[in-house]
Amino acid sequence: MSEIKFSPQEKAQLVDKLQRYFDRELEQELGQFDAEFLLDFVSKEFGSFYYNRGLYDAQHIISDRVEQISEAIYELEKPVN
Template identity: 60%
Template sequence: MSKIEFTAAETEQMVDKLQTYFESELNQELGQFDAEFLLDFFSKQMGAYYYNRGLHDARAIFESRVESIDDDIYAIEKEIR
């Protein structure tokens, strides 16, 4: 798996969400550097789980669509006498 990189704006949004969560749920202030460090940790240590789950979900959608196409193809088969 190649490294997933986010834009500066995406990173800023994720850091902001971490800081907001820490402040509202844990009553702790999380500085910019600490939030970026924590985001990096989660990305490296747990990101693959989310990535793989996304692939699994996409594969299930793909298989469902292929099955539907397969059913449609069988539906238009001509009877051979």
């Protein structure tokens, strides 16, 4: 798996969310640098778990769709003598 990278806009949004969370839930100020450092750490250490979960979820959806298509094709079959 390649390294998880965010666009500057995405990173700014995530950093902002971290800062607001720390302020609201922990009543602690989290500076820009610390928030970026924390985001990099979380991405590196936990990102693979979320990435893999997304792949499993996508695989499940695709499997369900393939099964539905197979059933639809079976219904289209014509009887043979």
